[in-house]
Structures are given as C-alpha cells and as structure tokens.
Amino acid sequence: MKILIRLPNWLGDVVMSTAFVDAVTQLYPEARVDVIIKKELAQIASLIPGLHTIHPFSKKEYKGLGGVYRFGKLLQDEEYDLFINLPTSISSMVMARATSAKKRIGFKSPGGFFLLSNTYKKPLNVHRVDEYVALIEQFTGKSVNSRKVTLNVNTPSAINANRILINFNSEAESRRMPVDKAKSIINLLTRTFTETTFTFIGAPKESAFVEQLIDGAANSWRLENLAGKTDLVGLVNLMASSAAILTTDSGPAHLANSTGAPTIVLFGAGNEHNTAPYNRQNLTIIRYGALPCEPCVKNTCKLYGIPKCMEMLEELRIVEALATYLPIC
Numbered sequence: 134m135k136i137l138i139r140l141p142n143w144l145g146d147v148v149m150s151t152a153f154v155d156a157v158t159q160l161y162p163e164a165r166v167d168v169i170i171k172k173e174l175a176q177i178a179s180l181i182p183g184l185h186t187i188h189p190f191s192k193k194e195y196k197g198l199g200g201v202y203r204f205g206k207l208l209q210d211e212e213y214d215l216f217i218n219l220p221t222s223i224s225s226m227v228m229a230r231a232t233s234a235k236k237r238i239g240f241k242s243p244g245g246f247f248l249l250s251n252t253y254k255k256p257l258n259v260h261r262v263d264e265y266v267a268l269i270e271q272f273t274g275k276s277v278n279s280r281k282v283t284l285n286v287n288t289p290s291a292i293n294a295n296r297i298l299i300n301f302n303s304e305a306e307s308r309r310m311p312v313d314k315a316k317s318i319i320n321l322l323t324r325t326f327t328e329t330t331f332t333f334i335g336a337p338k339e340s341a342f343v344e345q346l347i348d349g350a351a352n353s354w355r356l357e358n359l360a361g362k363t364d365l366v367g368l369v370n371l372m373a374s375s376a377a378i379l380t381t382d383s384g385p386a387h388l389a390n391s392t393g394a395p396t397i398v399l400f401g402a403g404n405e406h407n408t409a410p411y412n413r414q415n416l417t418i419i420r421y422g423a424l425p426c427e428p429c430v431k432n433t434c435k436l437y438g439i440p441k442c443m444e445m446l447e448e449l450r451i452v453e454a455l456a457t458y459l460p461i462c
Contacts, residue, residue: 134161134163134214135164135212135214135215136157136161136164136165136213136214136216137168137188137211137213137216137217137234138157138166138168138217139168139216139228140169140170140178142171142174143304144385144387145383145387147170149261149282151181151282151391152266152280152283152411153269154183155182155281155283156270156277156280158182159277160277165185165186166183167185167187168181168188170187170190171190171191171192172191177365177366177388180286180369181284188208198223198224198227201224201225202228204228205228213234215235215238216238217238217239217268217269218238218239218240218249219239219265221245221255223242226248227248236251237249237250238251238253240252240254253267253272259407261408266280280411282387282390283391283412284391284392286370286393287373289374292375293374294459295329296331296332297376297378298333298334298377299332300378300379300380301381302339302360302383302385303382303383304383305403305433306433307431307434307443308440311440313444314443317448318451319331320350320351321448322451323352323355324352328460330357332371333358334359334363334368335361335385336360336361337361339360339361340360372392373392377394377395377455378394378397379397380398381399382399382408382409387410390410391412394415395415395416395417395457395458396410396417397451398410398419399420399443400418400428401420402431402434403428405420417454419446419454420442421446427442
C-alpha cells in the first residue's frame, strides 16, 4: 500500500503532525508512507521517522490553484492508494484530487465533498495532535493509544550545561515578546545565572529584532545572536545539546519539545490546551493568567496595542523554571 500525506504549512503544526505520521505507520505497518511539505520546511520532514519519500512543494514555483493542480498531477504515476490531507485549504484539496489517489481523506470543509472521497468532522476542544490523529481513527475505525511528538535527532555526546537558547520571536505580534519586557527579562537572567551564555535563535528576518533586544543589555558578552545562522536541522541539534530552551509560543517551542530538551514556553495569545508542545516531560508552561481576555487567540492585541498578557508575565517564575536546569551563582 502507498500512502501520501499532505503535511501542514506551519513549523509547529508540522512538528505536531509527527504523532499523526507515527499513528499511520502503526495502523499500516507494511505501507510506504510519503509526504508533501512546504519546500521551506522540507528539512524537518527529513527528521520525521517512518517516511519513505519527501515531495517539497513551492507556492512560488506552482502559483495559484492551477499550479497546485499541476504539482498534484506530477504524482499521478506513483498510483497512491490513500491521500491524507491535514490542512483544510481548498488548494490542498485540489492537490489531493489531482494526484488521482484511490482514496482521498480529510476534515470537512467547503469544497471537500467533491475533491475528497471521504471527509470527517474535526473534533472540538482537543489538542492539535489529538485532532490530527482523530482523522485516521475515524477513517480506519481503530484507536491509536500511543502518541508522541518526536523527530530523529542526533543524540548529543554531551549537554552544554551553560547554554540556554532563547526565542522571543513569533509570526504573530500577540505572541512576540515586547522589546522592553524582553530586555528586562534578559538583564534579570544574566544577573542571576552568571556562568551562562544565552543564545538567541530565529529566522533570518528576525535577526534585526534580536539585535534590538541585545543592544544596551547588561552582560552583553554572554549574549549571542544566532538568528538566521542555522538551518532547521542544525537548530534541532543545537536544541538537543542545550541545557534548556526559553521560548514564546511558536514553532521553535515545538521543535525543542520534540528533542526532549527542557522547554519553557511563555504564553500570551494562543490556547495552550490546543497548541502547547505535546510531550509533558521537561515542559513548563508560563502564563500571566489574570486578564479576562486570555487567551484571545488573535494575532494582534486590539485592547492594549501591545500584548499585555506578555508584558505582565512574572519574571521570577521564569527564573525559577530555569533554575531547575541551571545553577544560580
């Protein structure tokens, strides 16, 4: 049997979908499992256990619905038995139809009834990982009890006990750490953990934001900006070898959690019951939790201009969480 999975389009969602891929391989142990993934995230697919072939897809190369359809047709010769569509966009369903897979399944959404052969109701108020797994459970009628988000990571020979990775970035403004708050946290951390190097990570476009945070900070010689200087595989390996990762609710939070590294996630907008890193071991969630609007799950803060839920985070709680993994000098 040949199965093709259209993976989600966001880094965090791709990492969370690794539990789904594992569920598929549990239910179809003899099947060949391939994936389609956004080209920019293809490196992550190379770390997902159980995959045979990775098909990178670029919106720049295959523009619009016509381009999506042409890309899908390129895969017709593979003669897939089952296409599983995790996104709910019309473009991903057009791609599914173009592959001519014998069965094409996904969650119910406009257009799905004629582009997909089987559609299922998306469960409400569950974690994104469990949401994805529910799709294959509904299709097969079988339960998947073992669920874990994981990537194939090179086991580090040693952990750098004096390095903390920090990610204060996010695609959504409401989940990004405000500059003044970030500087306050950084200064407190460098004063508290005097032997520690704090390495900032992020995409190339986030490097200027990181420089803004570091500029004028106390103990700046122990602050390092690696934003845009690692690829995704290198970042995963860096996470696996660090003492801990301090991060906003974002893709890197899920990456860190998938490696088993201690991960401390600072939540503003966003619902941790739906999109927090899934593996509970070595995971700490910190939220202010006293605003009536939390969580608003909006990309911008309409009430305060800047995300008040991030600005009000208790800095001593962050220190206490990191102190589990670092000595205080």
